[in-house]
Amino acid sequence: MSEGPVLSFTLNGRVFSAADGTVPSPAMRLLDLIRLHAGQTGTKEGCGEGECGACAVLVDGELANSCLVPVGQLHGCTVTSIEGLPRNDPLVAAFARAGAAQCGICTPGMVMAARALLDRDPHPTLEAVREALAGNLCRCTGYVRIHAAVLDAAAGEGTAGGGAS
């Protein structure tokens, strides 16, 4: 380590870097940094091998499974996990309205996958929603209510804060 590590990125607006020790190692899962070091436990670990999407976050606005991202690749990146979404994100209320959560393990990943979709396609078709969420597995409610929630949020985008009953 002749030159010293140059590794710095932001997670939900907070800077993490190798220089100040907040990134203990480049060979570490982003998932572990988020949960164990940042203490933000909204991001869940399901399978730990990229099959289930429970640990999905945004890296520079693109969906990624944080269990498969080594933090060593994140220099200069902006990472957003579920805690980084605004509380009044229309998806949150829409998921509540639709009854799109049961046990809740898949929900943060579902919401992040839906956020990635709506940021690039604000008015998706049901088919586009199904495709965007195909890598996020839910074993409780099934997918109908989840897909409905995303379409509902898309329809209400711009009228954030719709009441969750």
Next chain:
Amino acid sequence: MSVQASAAGEWHRPGSLAEALDIRARAKDAVVPAAGCTDLMVGWNAGAGRWPTVLDLSALPELNRIDVDDAGVTIGAAVSCSRLANHPAVAGRLPMLVASARQTGSVAIQNRATLGGNIMNASPAADNPPVLLAYGARLTLASTRGSRSIDYADFHLDYKRTRAEPDELLVSVTVPFPSPYASVHYRKVGTRRAQAISKVALSVLLDAGAGVVREARFAFASMGPVPLLAGSLSAALRGRPLAGIDPALVTRALATDLSPRDDIRSTADYRRQVAVNLVMAAIADASAAEARRN
């Protein structure tokens, strides 16, 4: 950057190809070249945090380019499947590559997984290799000794064994544009539509002027130890009218070309039958396209 990682080997993340090749030349197989990490990290995670020394290729500008000329597209080895599928030249002229890139796991996987990784990982079930074989792609490999270009059809030697030398890195993949008269077909058969590893996948490039097969390339995944071209089938079909190709002829040719196995995902018998069905469906499609043109 090169830092000592705790509970793991070193993490090298060079910023130029020259620097990466130097590290590769010195360390050879003592470093694991990595880009999207979507497959490698599954193994590292299973090893309870015991990570190898990694040569991280994700920051190399030379591996992150997509260049287009009249003849085709040259895709950097570290370009992600998402970026590939959304590139205008790929979307416009290489539809099978769009299809295979969009079948490479979920969106979250496609955003990180790279074309080069899908090749160098050398899985017979990988999604993009059959398409690259059907289009007649070439690979550019580099080392401190220089760079060389080889036909992708010659690259895979045996299960997880390739012609890449221990001091080499894959730099790019060049995919020629097909003739405007060629018809193309890509079909992956898995357990479910999304995010399944293939039982069989077929990519076809079929050039049939005036209803007669001039050139046909059929490339399969999960039908042998490597992604492979069905050479006997190509030879058997050359010069034949598209209409009226006998499935028995296809079955016989594929018996020579393919060596599927029983495994956790499917059986050899099922795979052979599906392979014939997929070929016949591709021929029917090409025949219909040809009829529309006339």
